[in-house]
Amino acid sequence: MKLTEDPTASSRKKDHIDLAFQSRLTAAQLDTRFSYEPLLAAHPDGIAGYPKGFLDKQIKAPIWVSSMTGGTQMARIINTNLAKACAEFGLGMGLGSCRSLLDGDDTLDDFNMRPHIGTQPLYANLGIAQVEQLIASAQTDKILNLLEKLSADGLIIHVNPLQEWLQEEGDQIKVSPIETIAHIVREMDISVIVKEVGQGFGRESLRALLKLPVDAIEFAAMGGTNFSMLEMIRGDEMKKDAFECMAHLGHDASDMISTINELIPEMAHEVNCHNFIISGGISGFLDGYHAIQSLHHNAIYGQASAFLKHAQGSYEELQSYVKLQIEGLEFSSAYLRVKES
Ligand SMILES: Cc1cc2nc3c(=O)[nH]c(=O)nc-3n(C[C@H](O)[C@H](O)[C@H](O)COP(=O)(O)O)c2cc1C
Helix, strand or coil, X not given: CCCCCCCCHHHHHHHHHHHHHHHCCCHHHCCCCEEECXXXXXXXXXXXXXXXXXXXXXXXCCEEECCCCCCCHHHHHHHHHHHHHHHHHXXXXXXXXXXXXXXXXXXXXXXXXXXXXXXXXXEEEEEHHHHHHHHHCCCCHHHHHXXXXXXXXXXXXXXXXXXXXXXXXXXXXXXXXXXXXXHHHHHCCCCEEEECCCCCCCHHHHHHHHHCCCCEEECCCECCCCHHHHHHHHCCHHHHHHHHHHHHCXXXXXXHHHHHHHHHHHHHHHCCCCEEEEECCCCCHHHHHHHHHHCCCEEEEEECHHHHHHHCCCHHHHHHHHHHHHHHHHHHHHHEEECCC
C-alpha cells in the first residue's frame, strides 16, 4: 500500500476545520482517575491483564450482567437479548429474582436462558427472605430444583433488608442474613454469590461475608439504581417524604473497594471468598476498568441499568452497545493506568 493513499483525506480535513471550534474541552473536564500512557503499547488486540476465568468458567471480558427482571413478557425479551450477548461476547449473567419459579413453572420461559447463553456463567437469584423461609420450612431442596430446571451454575442471594422494609408488600427478615447464608454454604453443595440491591455493604458485613466460603461478593453498591428509592416512588407519598433520606445510606463502589483492600490483608487466613463483582453505578467501561484495577483481588464489574437501557428492543442494539464497551476496555487496558488515590 502506498503511504500517500488516503481516499477520504479531503473530506476528513474539511470536517476537522469545520468541527474544531465545537470540540474544545477545558482542563476542568479532565478525568483525573487515570494516567494516560500513549507511548507504551500498540493498538490492542484484546483486553490485557484481566482474569480470563471467573468462578471456574471461561469469560472473554471482565463484565457481568447484573441480576434483573423476570415474570413479564418484556422480561423474556430483555433476558434473551442479554443471554445472547453473554454468549457472543463471553460474559456472565445473573438472573433476576426467580422466586416465582419455586412453586411452579408458569414463568420458566422468562428465565430459561441456558439455551441462549451457551456455556457462559448463568446464576439463578433469590432474595434472602425467601432463602430464610425455605430453610425454616425445610424446603431447601427447592433451591436445587430451581438450579436444575434453569441449568444454572449457582445461586445469587440478594440481601435487601432496607428494600423489604420500605416495600408495601415486603417480607420480614426474621434471622440475620449472615446466618441464613452461612446455613446455605454449610449445608448445600452449590456455588453462591451474595449481593445487595443498591446500597452496598459496610465494613462489618463485608468482614463477616469474607469469612464464608461464598464464591463471590457482588457489591450492588450505592450510586446507581436504588431499589429503596424505587419502592418509595411506588408507595405512599407521606412515607416517601419521611424515609427518602434512607435511600441515601450505604456504600459506593469506591468505598467498598477500599474496605476490601484493607480487610483482606488484615484478615489473612480468615478470608474464604476471593472473587468480586463490582457493581452499582458503573456507567460504562471507564468506570468498570477503574474499579477492577483498583481492587487488588480477582474482580470483574457488573452493570444492570446500563444493559437494561439497550436490551429492550432489537438484539442488534444491545450487540452494538456491548461491542463498544469491549473496544473501550481494550483501549483502556493498553493505555490507561489507574492513579493511586
Ligand atoms: C429492572 C431491575 C430489576 C432488578 N431486579 C433485581 C432482582 O430481581 N434481584 C437482584 O438481586 N437485583 C435486582 N436488581 C438490582 C441490580 O442487580 C443491581 O444491583 C442494581 O440495579 C445496581 O446496578 P446498576 O447501578 O448498574 O443498575 C434489579 C435492577 C433493575 C434495574
